[in-house]
Amino acid sequence: MRNTCKIALSSLAIAAGLLTAGAARADLVVYVGYADNLRASGFFPTPWLGGAGVVSQSSAAQSFDSGAVRIDNTGASAVTISGFKVVLNSGLSPTTFNFWNPLTIGAGQTGIFTQTAEFNFDSSDFGPLGAGPIAVDATHPLGGCTNPGALTAGQQADCLKAIPVVSFSADGGATTQSFNDTGYILNTFGWDFVNNTVDFNESIKWNLIGQEANRNGVPEPATLSLLGLALAGILAKQRRRRASR
Secondary structure, rough: OOOOOOOOOOHHHHHHHHOOOOOOOOOOEEEEEEOOOOOOOOOOOOOOOOOOOOOOOOOOOOOOEEEEEEEEOOOOOOOEEEEEEEEOOOOOEEEEEEEOOOOEEEEOOOEEEOOOOOOOOHHHHHHOOOOEEEEEOOOOOOOHHHHHHHHHHHHHHHHHHHOOOEEEEEEEOOOOOOEEOOOOOOOOOHHHHHHOOOOOOOOEEEOOOOOOOOOOOOOHHHHHHHHHHHHHHHHHHHHHHHHHH
């Protein structure tokens, strides 16, 4: 970086991550991640640029130190995303990134918004906690804004004010879709890993926006659905066994 809250107000922050300026489109699923191949042990979120079904205006042929936003089009028709914008530290000293062109995402495809030139979306530099890290430990392995118990009241307040905001319009619609990154993925948990003494790499796999942070990513909707079906089948089988006794 060149840098979820479980504090008393965390429930408000997480709820905010699920709110949109207009009703969220069910056919668009939004993820956030971070790509870093400058430092050792770096990786890209998967899927990534050049992957099957991935569309983007960014080239994979560059060095990356960049936040990344992924939009999955799960609908039956193409969707054009326009006015794509990311605002960091919206309640402090806002920094806005809005240099992306409109992007058409076909049915079943994935659109990725990340740096369009080397390091022009280095969103890890804008965390509210500066150098960090703030109490990285076994209970809070991500530190920063994910470990509010180690923060001062002022730092807690700054974390809530610094939630990254992703917004865009779909198919020229007048209603803006707006999502809060309450896991602090785009600003790498609120502080800059480059100041670490051990792990300098900033890579983070895809996380569903508005969810609690997980550096290794979280199950995607399709995976969760399959898991739910499997659990339902197991429970039904158990009920049948009990009924036959």
